[in-house]
Amino acid sequence: MxxxxxxxxxxxxxxxxxxxxxxxxxxxxxxxxxxxxxxxxxxxxxxxxxxxxxxxxxxxxxxxxxxNQYPPLAAAGDAQAIVILGAGRMGNAPEYGHDDEASMIGMKRLQYGAYLQRKTGLPILVTGGSPDGSPESEAALMARTLRRDLGAEVRWEEKRSNTTYDNAVMSADMLKQDNIGRILLVTDAIHMPRSVRVFSSTGLKVTPAPTVFTGTASSRITDYFxxxxxxxxxxxxxxxxxxxxxxxxxx
Structure with missing residues (x-):
C-alpha cells in the first residue's frame, strides 16, 4: 500500500x-x-x-x-464517452471463485454506467488502481463485472490511480489520446461534487451522471433513531x- x-x-x-x-x-x-x-x-x-x-x-x-449540487442526468448531450469511477472492492468473494468483486456502491455505479451505455451507445472507461496493494486493479475487476454480469463492453481501463485526483488526471490522458474531451461522469451523488471539480480541472467537459441518491426518501419517525x-x-x-x-x- x-x-x-x-x-x-x-x-x-x-x-x-x-x-x-x-x-x-x-x-x-x-x-x-x-x-x-x-x-x-x-x-x-x-x-x-x-x-x-x-x-x-x-x-x-x-x-x-x-x-443537491447535481440532479439526475436528463440528457447525454454531446458526450463522447462514459467514465465510471471505482469504489473499492469486496475481496476474495467465495461465490465468484474467490475473485475480488466490486463493492456494493461500486456495483451501483457499474449498473448505472451499463444502463447509460445501452441508452447512448457511448464507449466506457473504468478507472481505479490498487490503493490497498491488491494484485488486481479496481479497473480490471470493474471491466470483468461489466462484461460478465451486465453485458457492457469496456474500451479503456485506467489501472494506476489511487485517488479521485489520480482518476481524473490519468483518465484524461487516456481519453485525449483518442481525441475525446467530453464525458458522462458516473459516480454516486455524494462523491460527485469533488469528482466534477477534479475532472473539469483536466480540461475535460464533464456532464455529471450521478447515481445512488440517499437523501430522497420521505421523512419518517425512525429518522430520529x-x-x-x-x-x-x-x-x-x-x-x-x-x-x-x-x-x-x-x-
Whole structure:
C-alpha cells in the first residue's frame, strides 16, 4: 500500500465518526482535572455529535448539500464517452471463485454506467488502481463485472490511480489520446461534487451522471433513531467534505 494512501486512511480514521467523537470525549476527560467546565462541555459535545450523526436526520445535514449540487442526468448531450469511477472492492468473494468483486456502491455505479451505455451507445472507461496493494486493479475487476454480469463492453481501463485526483488526471490522458474531451461522469451523488471539480480541472467537459441518491426518501419517525447505517452515511459524507477542503488546498 502506498504511504500516501496509508496516511490518508489513518487521517480518515481519526477525523471521521465514530473516532472523532470518542477522541473529543477522551480529551474532555483529561481536561476535567484542571478545567472542569470545559472538559464536561467537550464530553457532552462528543456524545451529542455521535448521537446526532447516528440518526438519519443528522446524516442528511451532511448528505443533502452534496447530493443537491447535481440532479439526475436528463440528457447525454454531446458526450463522447462514459467514465465510471471505482469504489473499492469486496475481496476474495467465495461465490465468484474467490475473485475480488466490486463493492456494493461500486456495483451501483457499474449498473448505472451499463444502463447509460445501452441508452447512448457511448464507449466506457473504468478507472481505479490498487490503493490497498491488491494484485488486481479496481479497473480490471470493474471491466470483468461489466462484461460478465451486465453485458457492457469496456474500451479503456485506467489501472494506476489511487485517488479521485489520480482518476481524473490519468483518465484524461487516456481519453485525449483518442481525441475525446467530453464525458458522462458516473459516480454516486455524494462523491460527485469533488469528482466534477477534479475532472473539469483536466480540461475535460464533464456532464455529471450521478447515481445512488440517499437523501430522497420521505421523512419518517425512525429518522430520529440512532443506527449504525446512518453513522456510516454520515462518515462518508464528512469524508467528502474534508476531501473537498483538502483538494482545494492541495490542488
Amino acid at each position: 502506498p504511504f500516501s494512501v496509508l496516511l490518508s486512511a489513518i487521517a480518515s480514521a481519526l477525523l471521521l465518526p465514530p473516532a472523532n467523537s470518542l477522541l473529543l470525549c477522551a480529551a474532555g476527560f483529561l481536561l476535567r482535572q484542571r478545567m472542569r467546565k470545559t472538559g464536561n462541555l467537550m464530553i457532552f459535545l462528543g456524545v451529542a455529535m455521535l448521537l446526532v450523526l447516528s440518526t438519519r436526520l443528522g446524516a442528511m445535514l451532511l448528505v443533502r448539500p452534496l447530493e 440512532p443506527a449504525a447505517s446512518n453513522l456510516q452515511l454520515s462518515s462518508y459524507a464528512m469524508h467528502e467534505w474534508i476531501g473537498q477542503a483538502w483538494y482545494w488546498v492541495r490542488h
